[in-house]
Amino acid sequence: MKRKSLITAAALLAAAGAIAACSPDQGKSTANAGGNDASSCTNTIPKKQLPVVTMWGWYPNTQLVVDNFNKQSNEVQVCWTNVGQGGDEYDKFQTAISAGTGAPDVIMIEADRIPTFQIQKALVDIKNYGFDAVKANYSDGAWKDVSIGGAVYGVPVDGGPMAMIYRKDIFDKYKITPPKTWAEYEQAAQKVKDAGGPLFGDLGANVPAVMMALQIQKGATPYAYDPAQPESIGIALNDQASKDVLDYWGNLARKGLVGTQDQFTPEYISGVINGKYATYISAAWAPGYLTGAGVGKGEDTGKFAVAPLPQWDSANPMQVNWGGSAFSVTSQAKNPELAAKVAYGLYADDESLTDGWTNQIIFPLNLKALNDPKFVDLKVSFFDGQQANKEVYVPAANAYTGMTYSPFGQYYFDSMTKQIGAVIDGSITGAQAADRIQEDVANYAKEQGFTVQ
Amino acid sequence: MTLLIEESAASTQKKAHKVRGKVRLREHLMGWLFVGPFGIVFLALLIAPLAYALYLSLWQKKLIGGTNFVFLGNYVKAFTDPTFLSGVWFVVRFSLVAIPLQIVIALAMALIVDAVTSLFTRFSRLMIFLPYAIPTVIGAVMWGFLYSKSFGPLTDIFGLFGATAPDFFSKNLIFYGLINVVTWQWAGYYMIILYAALQGIDPSLYEAARMDGAGKWQIALRIKIPLIAPALLLILVFSLIGTLQFFNEPQILRYLAAGTIAPGFTPNMYAYQQAFALANFNYGSAISFALGGVVFVCVYAFLFFTRKRRSFL
Amino acid sequence: MTARSRTAGRQRPQRHFPLQVLLGFLVVYFLVPFWWVIVNSSKDAPGLFGGGNTMWFADRIDYVENLTRLFTYDGGIYGRWILNSTLYALAGGVGATILSVMAGYGFAKYRFAGRRFSFSVMLGALMVPATALVIPTFIMFSGLGLTNTIWAVILPSLLNPFGVYLMHVYARDAVPDEILDAARADGAGEIRTFFRVAFPLMRPAVVTVLLLSAVASWNNYFLPLAMLSDNRLFPVTVGLGVWQGVASANNAGSTSLWSLIILGALVSVIPLVIAFFTLQRHWRGGLSVGGLR
Known part of the structure; x- marks a missing residue:
């Protein structure tokens, strides 16, 4: 009896050793x-x-x-x-x-x-x-x-020049044209909803970078940072533009015009495939991602198109990046x-x-x-042959002027995600969320030894 | 824990008189020889890291200005940090609901499979235990899919009754969503422990009770449950310790519900975020220690409480 | 009530019928996720996301293709993860068991100086959040150059205070002092006595501790997540977690990982399920004593 158990134990050890030896990165070499x-x-x-x-x-x-x-x-x-x-x-x-x-x-x-x-x-x-x-x-x-x-x-x-991907079939069905401004975007959303249509877009808590870009589009400058004086930083996350954009999306969500699903989740992809969302505010790399996830295939082939990102002030368009x-x-x-x-x-x-x-x-x-003309003139199959680069993405990229980022991006995005979550569940307004993000991030910056302006 | 220690101490005393002075040295030596290897691992991988964490938690690291000694500053900060406090409050609330629920289900199932021996109960025993063989991470991945409104079964099931499926990823329901995941994961394991304890009871006790006119229910309540009380206590303590350290499931479900499950959702997640995402090992260590303190207090409070009431069990 | 007459002749009476129905419901609850995974791992991405019955197979049942993709994706990394998990579980499980058996026996059968103190310290350690150790252990290991090696995962899993406790209780009760004394009287040394006399008596608990330690290592997530950055050293738990992260993050590009994740989850649970069911006879004995006393 004892011998048998010992042998078993020894065999197990030997097996473990053997597997360790088999793996190419054994022991110290790793x-x-x-x-x-x-x-x-x-x-x-x-x-x-x-x-x-x-x-x-x-x-x-x-x-x-x-x-x-x-x-x-x-x-x-x-x-x-x-x-x-x-x-x-x-x-x-x-x-x-x-x-x-x-x-x-x-x-x-x-x-x-x-x-x-x-x-x-x-x-x-x-x-x-x-x-x-x-x-x-x-x-x-x-x-x-x-x-x-x-x-x-x-x-x-x-x-990642941003643009608005939309479903042609839904736009045709509800007789709308791609909105050029955010005001038109809301009107179109309302129109689709009144007609019993699907959600118009999505406010995802897990994509704070989108919210940041959209706030910058309205004129927000989240950070002022000069590396010559690394200990001093300007943080403006609750200026009027930031509040307005958060409020805008918070209102769309409250009115039920847009969904509040986290993006890139199976749930969201499934929604995009099944026509649950009429538009997708995203960047130039999105079609590749969606294709990989199974969007735009089978019955969905050729249903998508892209239009420039809606503007706050169409006289002074502003392009942003994600x-x-x-x-x-x-x-x-x-x-x-x-x-x-x-x-x-x-x-x-x-x-x-x-x-x-x-x-x-x-x-x-x-x-x-x-x-490269081949790139510019490419007829994108995901967009049913639309020359998306020439019409939308390249002009957007050319008009993009760059941004100033903060040295605590991780904390900022975490904080933003949390507060967008609170906006989504209706416990605070967008403006309140902006105030909280400002307070949270400014406190963190002070704690980390920065002088906050 | 004190209960357990005292019990083991009592058993040692019984044989104390047997020991002769001459053999003592040899006994010391052999004892340490057997315990030694574990002791070394214990010192190297538990005591040393703990001491190191304690040391780390007394310092503060800043992006600007470097590292400074702050003594208990990080702890003061932790116990006034709303994120940490709300995390603690969450796991305490969660324990108060999840643990009794799991234990009641486990106990009921154990009593059934103990009392009824049929092919079906034997099959059930295995099936109920199955989730324990699933890593918690994989279990969370699976439930993440099941909670999906689009391709989980919930929409279909609730549709049968003409209702809309609940969204377990919403802020109001995530609590119950997680309760369900841990119950599914652990109830079968607890059931097996309790079942093993029930099987260890001398059947002649039931016979005697039946002679005295006790029914099935009375036997279950008056004999079986009191006799497995130590096993119940054991799993209660372990599930309490485990639940207060909640990490894997919410960490995985975060990928699906980032807005609902913030990085500081549970204290352990907060410690992880501080240490590994924000590079603040000092504050992360302090949070871990503070959590350890909370666990310690909860477990002792629980043992104190159950000890007084033990006669009722 | 027809059940009553049917089972009247048996020893166990009818009253359990409602109980069995209740049990039936619970079994369904515990099995639903498995069923969902089994069904949906047969689907491709459009089948998964494109609507249709979520609890039944799509028209196209694609296990073969999905399995092929699972085991070839990214140079067959998934197979490595399974092997890694096996290695970690075996090495951690066997190592932890050896240490626990020795220590449990030592605590139970020798009255050495510092015994009570060290035993209570060890029990206190059960309360230390295992996750709390990850941060300092990581820093220590990185100082030793051990992070991102298999040792970073195996060494910490050697520590299993609960195993020691279980072995202690079992050795105390299942190994009578008289037998040990008799063996000693026959001239057997302490080591010989341990292997010849005590160890065979402790066998059920050894199997229990081995399984529990192996499962703990197999399930480990937090520790390897923090310790490893080379994805070829990942255990399957961390690997699938990373896949889920990749699939959820933006930019994931041309491959949909979701069907691989589902099938990967299914395949990864098979080894443990088999281990449990084939060994269940052997290890429940150990638990009963550990739980009872």
Whole structure:
């Protein structure tokens, strides 16, 4: 009896050991893997003799982009890991910063997060590592979003010029034309509702970046931040424009004109597929996402179209941006100069860019692609052949002038999400939400040692 | 916990007289030899991190101005921080509803499968226990889908009665939505523990009671439940500790209801957000410690309370 | 009441019929999520989101294609996650069990200096939020270069105070001192006595502790979530959580992960369900004693 149990236990141990031994990253070789260790790449490195730069990113076609880069480069190879998307990746990066180890050499981040990491000295200024050679490849606005003061903390890849995606079948059925202003948007919503139609749009608590962009569109300037004086920051999250926009959406929700579903959830996708929402206020990368989620296929084919974002003042239109990412070099990079080569070169070759925009995964900021007639004139199949880039997205991108982001983006968005949630459940008005966000974020800033103006 | 310690102490005293002085040293040695390996792990992975967390929680880190010693400042902040307090209030309320509900269901099921031996009850026993084999994270993912109005069954079920399905992700109902998830997840496990305890009762006791004219219900209430009271107490304490540390389920359902489940929804989620999303390990540690204090107080209050009333169980 | 006459001859009388109906309802409640997952893991994205009966199969039953996609997506990462989970559960479970058996036996059978004190400290540890340890353990491990390695997950799961408690209670009751004394009188050393005499008697509880520890490691989420950044080291819980995050976040691009998540959830529960049901005879014995005393 005893022998048998012992044998069982020994066998289990042996099995555990065997599995451990089988996995390629056993024991000590995995120390700091995913970050600085090249042994844990998702991709295969073709030129093994070259030095390796590690990279985190989540573009759906990253594999192809990395392969293209590695094929062309004779100086350096990229080792890529996908540690999660957006917030998940930032949490990992943040943790690695705190731990002082575990971060990759190059990281994909959204432009609005750059100040958050820069203030922790987690990013490297790459201006002296070949900026002049590629400067002309991007617009000044694109550079502005990744720069702080005179320093450059990222290489722009894609942007998210915003627009209004709508369902042609619903618009036809209720005889409405795409609204040009937010007042018209509300009227159209009311008209559809009165006729017993579906919801007109959606106010999602989990997309605070949209709310921020829409507030900026009305003239809000959430942050005033000069990196020359990093300890001082201006926070204006409850000015009239911010309040108005929150109130506007709060009212639409209260009147039942728009839904209050979190976006990107299965519930929301299902709603988009089944025509539960007449419009979707979103960015240029949205069609690729929706296609992947199963929208616009089967019965839905060709039902979608896109129109410019409604305006507050049609005489002075204002274009805004949602999402879009850059490649940054982290301060844990072993060889920043080499890492900068990767940041500048990755997703900058024609083949990768073309793959990105044909599949609508990215709205390219690289002028080579942006000015490419093939890109501009593309007849987008998701929009039933509409020349969406030429008509809507490219003009919107060209009119975009950049924004100033805060060094505590995570806290700001968390706070915003919470208060939008409160607006949705009707416990506070939009204006009250703006006041609370202001108070919350300002307190946090003071607590973190900033002087708030 | 004190109950348990005293009981074990009593049993040691029984054999105390057997020990002779000569063997004492050897006994000390062997005792530590057996306990030692666990002791080392315990010190390295529990005591040391706890001490370190305590140390960390006495400092404050700022984006501007670096790290400063603030002594109990983080605790003062935590116990005046509305987010932390509302998180604590939530898990306390949640415990007060979820735990009795789970225990009552588990007890009822255990009594049924204990009293009725049929193929069906044996099958039921397995099926009810099934959710315990599901990681809480996966369970939360599954319920996240089931709560969906568009492709969960709720719309169909409520539609049968001509009603609209409730939205368990709304601020008013998320409490019940989560209650349901944890009940589904844990009731079967508690049922098995109670069932095992029931099976351990000497059947001759029932026979004697029946002779005295006790009915089924009386046997269940007067004999079975009092006899498994220690097992009940054990699972009550464990579920209390577990529920106050609520993390996995709301963390996963956050992906579906970010507006309803804020990052500070439960104290543990708040600690996670502070430490890993905002890089504030100091305040995160303080919150963890403060939560540990709350758990300690709740468990002791509960044990004190049940001890006084134990005779009624 | 027809049930009464039908079962009248049996030993167990009819009165339990309503109870069994009640039980039936509960069983349905506990099984509904499984049914939903089984049904919906056969659907593709349009089938999932495009309306239709949510509790029944779509016209196209696509297990094969979905399974293929599940195990090939992102270079077959899902299969690795399952293997990782197995490794963590086995290593953590076996390690924790060995430590618990030894410590439980030591606490129960030797009166050594500091015994009472250390036992109460250990019981107090049951109250420490396991999650509270994650933050300091993370910082300590990162100092040692252990974060983002398999050890970051395995080492902390070796700690199972409840297992020690359970083994202590069981050893106290199921291993009589007289037998141990007899073995010692026969000249067996302490170690030999433990392996030859005590261990076989403690076997049911050993299986129980092994299963409970393995399940705890298998279910672990918070710890690996914090410790690991290399997705090829993830256990399946963290992996599916990350997939859900990816699917929920914007920019997810060209692949819909939702049907993979559902099928992934289904596949991931199969190993544990099998382990539980094949071993259930062996481990309930351990629980009964642990719970009763």
